Amino acid sequence: MQTEPMEKKQQSIILYAITNFGTALLFSFPATFLFHFFTGSISEGGLGFSIGQDSLRYLLIALGLVIGLLASPLFGFLSDRTRTRFGKRRIWMIIFCPLMAFSFLMLVMPFGREHFMSFETATIYLIIVYSIYSLFVNAAITPYQGLMAQITIPENRLKMSGVYNLMAGVGTAMGLVIPWVVHDLTKSWVMVCLVYSLIFLGTSLITIFAIKEPSSINQNPNEVKPKIPYREILKNRKFLIFESAQFCWNLAFNLVLAALPAIAAAVFGLAEPSEFGMLACVLLVILGFFFFIYIRKGDKWGKQKVMTFALLYLALVFPLGTFLAYTRSSTVIPILFQGIIFISVIAVGLAAFFVFPYGILLDIIRKDQEASYMGTNNIFMNASGAVGTMIIFIITAIYAEDAFFIVCPILGFVLLISGAIFLFVPLEDKKSITLDSKS
Numbered sequence: 143m144q145t146e147p148m149e150k151k152q153q154s155i156i157l158y159a160i161t162n163f164g165t166a167l168l169f170s171f172p173a174t175f176l177f178h179f180f181t182g183s184i185s186e187g188g189l190g191f192s193i194g195q196d197s198l199r200y201l202l203i204a205l206g207l208v209i210g211l212l213a214s215p216l217f218g219f220l221s222d223r224t225r226t227r228f229g230k231r232r233i234w235m236i237i238f239c240p241l242m243a244f245s246f247l248m249l250v251m252p253f254g255r256e257h258f259m260s261f262e263t264a265t266i267y268l269i270i271v272y273s274i275y276s277l278f279v280n281a282a283i284t285p286y287q288g289l290m291a292q293i294t295i296p297e298n299r300l301k302m303s304g305v306y307n308l309m310a311g312v313g314t315a316m317g318l319v320i321p322w323v324v325h326d327l328t329k330s331w332v333m334v335c336l337v338y339s340l341i342f343l344g345t346s347l348i349t350i351f352a353i354k355e356p357s358s359i360n361q362n363p364n365e366v367k368p369k370i371p372y373r374e375i376l377k378n379r380k381f382l383i384f385e386s387a388q389f390c391w392n393l394a395f396n397l398v399l400a401a402l403p404a405i406a407a408a409v410f411g412l413a414e415p416s417e418f419g420m421l422a423c424v425l426l427v428i429l430g431f432f433f434f435i436y437i438r439k440g441d442k443w444g445k446q447k448v449m450t451f452a453l454l455y456l457a458l459v460f461p462l463g464t465f466l467a468y469t470r471s472s473t474v475i476p477i478l479f480q481g482i483i484f485i486s487v488i489a490v491g492l493a494a495f496f497v498f499p500y501g502i503l504l505d506i507i508r509k510d511q512e513a514s515y516m517g518t519n520n521i522f523m524n525a526s527g528a529v530g531t532m533i534i535f536i537i538t539a540i541y542a543e544d545a546f547f548i549v550c551p552i553l554g555f556v557l558l559i560s561g562a563i564f565l566f567v568p569l570e571d572k573k574s575i576t577l578d579s580k581s
Contacts, residue, residue, distance in 0.1 A: 152295045155302050157352040159309040161235075161286060164342030166310040168246050170317030171338060172203050172272075174422070177403040178321070179250060179331045184259075187250075187331040195261055200535030202268060203396075206276035207531065210524035213280035218517020221285035222510070229355030231289035231513070238282035239346040243339035245275035250331045284520060286349070288513025291504060293353065300445060303501030304437040311429060311496050316341075318422040375518050380506050383567050385522040388499060390560035391453055392523050394460075394553045395495060397530035401538070401549055406481070424482055428489035429496065436497040445498045446569055452494035453561030459487055460557065463550035502569060 180196050182188020191198070217234065224230035248271045251258055258267045294302045317338075324334045375381060406418045440448055466484055473480070507515040533552065537545040 152298050153293050153353055155294075155298065155305045158290065158293060158349055159302070159306045160345045161309075161349040162306050163309040163313040163316075164345030165283060165286075166313030167317045167320070167338055168242075168342050170314045171246075171249075171321070171335070172199065172206075173399045174318060174403050174418070175321040175325075175334070176249075178325075178418075182331075186329045187325070189259070189264060191261065194539065197535050197539045198261075198265055198268065200531050200538065202272045204528045204531040204535060205269065206272055206279070207396075207524040207528035209273060209276040210280050211521055211528070213277055214284050214520035214524060215514070215517035217281045217284040218288060218513040218515075218520070221288055221513040224285075227357045229357060231285040231292065232350050232353070232355055234285035235282055235346055235350055238278050239350075240343060242275065242278040242282045243343050245271060245278050246342075247332070247335050247339045249275065250335045252332045252336075280520070282346075284517050285513055286346075287516040287520075289349075289353065289355065290500070291507045291512035291516065292355070294504060299504040300437075300441050300497075300501040303499070303504065304433075304440070304497050306500055307496035308433065308437075311426065311433060315423070315426040318418075318426070375511065375515060378506065378508075380569050381515070381518075383563065383569060384502060384506060385519065387453075387560045387563040388519075389522050389526040390556045390563070391495065393526040393530040393533075394456075394556045394560075395492075395530070396527040397534050397549060398460075398553060401534045401545065421481060421485065425485045425489050428486045429493045432490055432493035433496055436494055440497060440501070445501050446564055449494055449498040449502065450561055450564040452491040452498075453557050453564060456488065456491035457554045457558035457561055459491065460550045460553040462487075463553075464547050467547050467550075506569070 176199050177196055178188065180189050180191040180199060181193060182190070184190050221230055221234055224233060226233050228236075249268065251264075251267065258264045290302060290306065320337060321331075321334045324337055325331065328334075402422075403418055406421055436448060463484060466480060475483075503515075503519060534545065534549065537548050541548060
């Protein structure tokens with residue numbers, strides 16, 4: 143006999159996760175093709191910056207992450223305490239998703255661009271606009287992430303994590319193809335970002351109208367909530383262990399993602415947007431193949447075990463990039479194929495980053511504090527992302543095209559720390575793992 147009624151049933155995972163497609167599309171631009179907007183010729187819609195001046199891009203990304211340190215937990219806290227007949231998540235998306243899309247478009251200076259053509263004025267403009275954009279990102283996305291934990295039933299956590307990150311992977315993939323196609327047709331980065339913004343708005347509206355959220359008015363009126371839930375969250379041992387490992391792998395991930403276009407141009411000679419897009423597509427094909435393997439076998443193998451393997455594997459693989467960079471001109475293998483081989487080997491481990499983290503985190507998050515947990519999680523993610531981006535900012539400013547030589551050993555070291563944390567501190571309940579394997 144069932145002792146308590148089922149509180150919720152699983153709503154469509156795809157219709158929820160579709161917004162992450164549009165989000166990843168926007169997030170991919172600063173780390174990839176913003177490089178080509180900065181360094182491209184003025185006749186093709188670029189700003190004509192040098193590679194050294196492209197260090198501004200890393201500074202912007204780091205600035206956005208630092209803003210997220212404060213904004214993400216704030217909006218998570220506010221979302222958990224929002225009381226409307228529309229619920230407490232989607233109302234934030236309704237207000238801030240359009241503002242997020244518009245401020246993203248403003249990054250490429252669609253109006254009055256002639257007033258911001260010098261490097262100094264462009265820097266001031268971009269810092270202001272990127273700061274506003276980052277604030278809107280956290281106001282829209284943190285409640286959206288809280289909605290994930292709110293609608294996901296326990297047995298679908300890995301599936302939700304996988305589909306959520308699959309949409310992120312597809313969005314990132316489209317972020318490597320859309321600029322290549324649209325810019326070749328229009329020679330306009332404004333048109334590229336307009337397409338990005340419209341796609342993001344469309345995906346967010348799908349989630350807003352398709353996912354049902356209960357009214358939060360007069361919900362549990364006798365419940366007394368703590369004014370500052372973060373003190374309780376930070377006492378959660380499993381959460382802190384997870385965040386310690388994630389801090390390291392997210393630092394490495396952001397470091398290599400921000401450096402990827404410069405690496406492609408400086409190391410492998412792929413300076414054009416179309417050339418970079420083709421190499422990135424190879425990466426995404428390999429990522430997709432192993433993504434589906436991890437989705438199918440992840441619960442059977444153990445989420446934390448596979449994530450640990452991926453971290454230790456990449457800790458060994460990334461330092462080989464330094465060896466590759468020093469020997470690339472003395473081998474019989476063409477430099478382009480060296481790059482494809484190295485990217486393919488990396489993709490085997492990176493695919494795990496798109497499957498397991500949220501699947502593990504959703505096992506830790508507690509009811510009625512979903513957005514607060516997600517906001518606290520974003521503090522660690524933004525902090526590590528900012529540190530990683532500032533590292534590559536400093537290295538690029540000093541070593542320019544030789545930055546890749548310095549980056550790879552750093553990546554290996556931080557991933558080794560992350561893997562060691564997961565290796566020696568288990569987070570999964572052995573009893574639940576046994577029950578899952580039997581079922």
